[in-house]
Amino acid sequence: MTTTSSWRTLRNVQARARLEKALPAIFPAPVLQHALARPLIPPTPRLAVESYWRNHILRADRLARALAARSGTPEGWTWQIGGAGRAGSFRLPPAPFRDPAFARGRGACCICGQPVYRFGWHRDLWAGGAPNTKAGWHAACVAAWKFWIAPHAQVRALKLRQRHRCATSGKRLLRTAEVDHTLPLYRVWREHRDAPWPDLLGYWGAPNLQVVNRAAHVDKCRDEAAERSRTVQLARFRVVEDASGFSVVEEE
Numbered sequence: 438m439t440t441t442s443s444w445r446t447l448r449n450v451q452a453r454a455r456l457e458k459a460l461p462a463i464f465p466a467p468v469l470q471h472a473l474a475r476p477l478i479p480p481t482p483r484l485a486v487e488s489y490w491r492n493h494i495l496r497a498d499r500l501a502r503a504l505a506a507r508s509g510t511p512e513g514w515t516w517q518i519g520g521a522g523r524a525g526s527f528r529l530p531p532a533p534f535r536d537p538a539f540a541r542g543r544g545a546c547c548i549c550g551q552p553v554y555r556f557g558w559h560r561d562l563w564a565g566g567a568p569n570t571k572a573g574w575h576a577a578c579v580a581a582w583k584f585w586i587a588p589h590a591q592v593r594a595l596k597l598r599q600r601h602r603c604a605t606s607g608k609r610l611l612r613t614a615e616v617d618h619t620l621p622l623y624r625v626w627r628e629h630r631d632a633p634w635p636d637l638l639g640y641w642g643a644p645n646l647q648v649v650n651r652a653a654h655v656d657k658c659r660d661e662a663a664e665r666s667r668t669v670q671l672a673r674f675r676v677v678e679d680a681s682g683f684s685v686v687e688e689e
């Protein structure tokens with residue numbers, strides 16, 4: 438046995454013991470199954486839930502959008518850019534429940550607006566009746582949010598979904614393939630900003646994402662940039678964390 442594998446075996450024995458000790462009587466079975474099959478077993482229920490959604494990103498994306506659909510567009514809310522509690526860029530998915538004017542308070546997810554239960558779960562498996570007032574978001578919604586603002590980090594899952602074929606040329610995807618918004622986000626802002634909020638999220642999620650080979654992507658970006666430069670100055674963006682540890686996009 439190599440040093441690495443004996444280190445890992447020992448670490449996993451300890452992690453599994455810690456996890457099982459902390460596990461409540463009721464815990465989502467697929468999450469536990471996933472945790473125990475990881476090369477490095479997550480040592481707490483919370484980390485197990487996070488790992489589950491990070492590794493099932495398309496499911497997290499679908500779930501977050503389904504939960505948002507359950508909340509619907511808050512009365513009186515419209516997608517606007519800039520100002521207190523709002524994103525400064527059309528590149529960031531609109532999040533009405535992060536706006537103080539529409540926030541539902543602790544125990545409700547600031548991404549989808551629905552109640553949050555133990556371990557950031559979206560259903561009350563424990564039949565406690567009340568949401569977890571210490572929680573401000575679902576584990577699934579956090580994973581989805583990260584995916585929406587930085588989809589390239591999940592290029593493997595997106596490539597697999599396309600059976601490793603380029604979405605534009607149909608050729609085999611190369612290692613340098615890139616994630617692209619089928620309908621560019623500036624056009625979502627320009628043409629669809631009045632769509633119901635839960636539908637808007639789909640433009641950041643899997644329905645509007647495709648993986649294309651670099652050559653095809655460069656052509657598409659050039660065409661889009663030429664079109665955009667007529668009305669908007671191109672800006673550069675970076676992903677940072679704000680004061681509450683929330684990932685946001687900032688202009689550079």
Ligand SMILES: [Zn+2]
Nearest residue numbers: 546549575578
């Ligand atoms: Zn949520």
